[in-house]
Amino acid sequence: MTTTHPVTRVPAAVAPVARVLPLLGVPHLDREFDYLVPESLSEQARPGTRVRVRFAGRLVDGFLVERASGTDHRGELSWLERVVSTEQVLTPDLLRLVELVARRWVGTRSDVLRLAIPPRHAAAEKSVPEAQPPRGVTAGPVEMPDGWADHPMAARFLEATAAGVPARAVWTVPPGRDWAHALATLADSVRRRGLQVLLIVPDQRDVDRLTSACREVVGGGTAGRDLVADLSAGVGPSARYRRWLRAVRGHARIVVGTRSAVFTPLPEPGLLVLHDDGDESFVEPRAPYPHTREVAALRSETDGTPLLLSSVDRTPEVAEYVRSGWAHEIRPLPGVVRALAPRVVAVTDADPTQARDVAGGRTRLPAVALTMAREAIDVDAPVLVQVPRKGYIPTLLCGSCRTPARCRRCNGPLRAGRMDAVYGPVDLACGWCGAPDSGFRCVACGSRSLRAGVVGAGRTAEELGRMFPGIRVRTSGGGEMLDSVPASPAIVVSTPGAEPVAEGGYGAALLLDSWALLGRPDLRAVQTALRLWMGAASLVRPAEDGGRVFLSADSESPVAQALVRWDPQGWADRELADRTEVRFPPAVHMIAVDGPAAALAEVLTELRIPDGVEVLGPVDLPAGEELPGQDGIDLPERVLLRIPPPLLDQMCAEVRAVVVGRSGRRHTAPVRVRLDPIHIG
Incomplete structure (x- = not known):
């Protein structure tokens, strides 16, 4: 950190004017301001460095955008007060991307920069070696990565990346395929040709899984630690900045991170991969709220970095990319998907009230689902049970009129601590204020009876424990997350997205309470439901190995048929056509x-x-x-x-x-x- 004394300041002999973007976060001040560069700071004050300047009488942080020989400002210029770091973190490509994102999402560049560049830590800058000179692309034929032999178009995509062609591709992960290993081998193939790869995933769990796969593929040990960097917030700001610098200076050749990592400037970019674009974690919760998929697309267009969008499903947005020709699809050979997919059985479950009403002759776990579970356990395979909610009984309804049960004090939702077989929900308390309610009476009809609205993972695990005595029942979701389970008889009750990987694959998967996902008043409710179902079903063994999936949804519905036929591409194309007809995104x-x-x-x-x-x-x-x-x-x-x-x-x-x-x-x-x-x- 270098400062100057006001008495000794004289303007720099060359390019004495610095155009600085202060990080003010105010829309009408989102522009560069000119400052005089003292001669003592001339060498350190380079474009892209962090600086400190005075604005309205106070010191503020900013980035030096460029140096100039003159200024259009008619008044007296203030001095550049300090060069915080000589590291040129704001590269020209990154600045161009930041400007595009701020313009597209109606935000300020300072807000985007806070997302794109992690906070500085001086010790981290000193611990990372200086930037390496560009290595250049290694010549020679492209070798097909491990696990991609049944995708012939992957070779042409890799040839394009090696040639510097801004290729853009879409890959739908076949069922049962380890997407982390497949992406790791693809990234390693690009790395071996002297280029860097940036892999973006939704959350920390995926970061850990993909980072582990990449380090194993590149050789493990010291090579894995040196060549692969994970930009996860959980390691702390200092360690994250150090790893970010290793990527920016060219030492880390494969970079894995979450949504903000999409901005990471790489000196030798060879491939940008974004996995599972339908996950809502890719929507930035801070202004200007950009979507990581769209930022990746903008980056691919501006700096020409090849882009691969991978997922187990297909969103209408990606379907529009393929339909318009902006991206091309990497398809497997004919018959691969059918050979790897489990057998999916869907039932008529249009009425959620009747579906949970035992007296009406229908149960939440019909005989076909229980038979699947028993057959899987008989062959020593684990069973996956997906439920939409965590907890015991997250939602309670009036037993007579189905009105949601509300607290008499704050109108919050009532929750049940446990469920009695005879008396129904007991130990009632408000989910907002915590006040107990021992004398519930429905405000609509006056009834005192209650029934479960949505049965949570805890209650489901309890029910299955009674149905399958002697079989271990485990839960995954909320505060207890399982990464993997062994290939032994067990029942795993999981909330959507928290399903652990089973060694050798699950023997069966039961996707329960589908109406809770499909019935949400949201444009993307069906899209989200299919994504979560396919994510769980892809963990099941192929049908020829006995893999079975039960879906508690109407078998005649298009979304159920998409899962039965394992055709997310067809569903996305139809959904895109429907949205285009009624003028919904992404058509508009x-x-x-x-x-x-x-x-x-x-x-x-x-x-x-x-x-x-x-x-x-x-x-x-x-x-x-x-x-x-x-x-x-x-x-x-x-x-x-x-x-x-x-x-x-x-x-x-x-x-x-x-x-x-x-x-x-x-x-x-x-x-x-x-x-x-x-x-x-």
């Missing part, structure tokens, strides 16, 4: 503007809306959505702008102009802007 874009009613009225008055853009609302802010500082906002509302793709850039610029204008005026309530929010309402 949506900008959601949230805020107080008066503020939204002002925005609509100031906004210049081009022909072809449709205004929907204002309406009440959807349930579950919260605004920063919402406690002081009376009746927050939402306005939706439905935008055809050709008008997206123009509309984003118009909204940004309004946001910047409001930011520069005092006494104006702020509004929140989101592009293509996951939950539209």
Whole structure:
């Protein structure tokens, strides 16, 4: 860290003006400001470095964007106060990507930079060796990675990456295929040709799994630690910054991380991989709320990095990439999917009330599901049971009219500590305030009876323990996560996304309470349900090895048929066509503007809306959505702008102009802007 004394400061002899982007987070101040560079800081003040400058009388952090010989500012320039670090972390490619993301998602560059560049730690900078010179691409024929022999198009994709062609591909993971090992071998193939690979996954669990696979593939031991870096927040800010520097300086050749790692600048980028783009963890919860899949696509377009989108399912957004020709599909040989897929049996379960009503002749676990479980246990194979909720009985309903049971004190949902076979739910308490309720009476019909709305993993495990005495029942989800289970008789009850991998595959999987996933009032409810089902079913053995899957959904529904036929591509194509017909994303874009009613009225008055853009609302802010500082906002509302793709850039610029204008005026309530929010309402 270098500072200067005000008395000795003289301007630098060469390029004395520094254009600095202060990290202010204010829309109307999201621009560069000119500062004088002292001669004593001239060598350290290079483009891309972190600096400190005075702004409105206080010291603020910023990034030096460029050096210039002159300025358009007519007044006296302030001095550059300090060069925090000589590390040029803001590379030209990263700056270009940050500007595009800020423009597309109607945000500020300072907010995007906070997502893209981790906080500095001086000790980490000293511990990482200096950057290596570029190694160059190794010539020679492309070798097919292990596990990709049944995907002929993978060889052509690798040839394109080696040639520096900005190829973009989509890969749907076949059932039973270890996606982590497959991506690791693919990344190692690119690494061996002298290039770097960036792998992006949804969460820490996937980071650990993929990092372990990559280190094993590159040779393990010291080589694995040196060549593979995982950018996980769990290791602490200092260790994360050190690993980030190893990637930026070219030492780490394979980088694994979560959503913010997509911005990591690599000196020799060879491949960018994003796995499971349908996971909501890829939506950044902080402004400007970009989606990692779209950022990866922008990066591939701007710097030409080859991109691979992999997943066990297919989202309509990726289907649009394939349909438009923006990306090409890496398909397996004919018959591979059918040979690897388990046999899926779906039943009619359209009425959730009757499906759980034993007296009506139907049960939550019908005979076909129990038979599958018993047959798997008989051959010493574990059984996977997926339930949509954790806990015991997360939701309680009136036993007569099915009205949700609410607390008389705060109107929160009532929860049951345990379930009695004769008296039903007991030990009632509010899930919000914790107040006990020993005298429940329904506010709608006056009944005192209660029934389970959604049975959680804990209750399901208890029921299965009584049905299968002597068989170990384990749960995965919430605070208890299992990574793997041995190939022995056991029942694993898991919430969606928390399923452990079974050695040799599960003998059977029971996907229960499908209506709880399909019945959510959300545009992507069916898409999410199919993704979670396929994720669980892909852990089951092939049908020829006895693998069976029970799905408690209507066998005639398109989503159930997609799982039965193992055809996520076909479902995504049909879903895309349906959304195009009714003008839903991704056929169009949506900008959601949230805020107080008066503020939204002002925005609509100031906004210049081009022909072809449709205004929907204002309406009440959807349930579950919260605004920063919402406690002081009376009746927050939402306005939706439905935008055809050709008008997206123009509309984003118009909204940004309004946001910047409001930011520069005092006494104006702020509004929140989101592009293509996951939950539209």
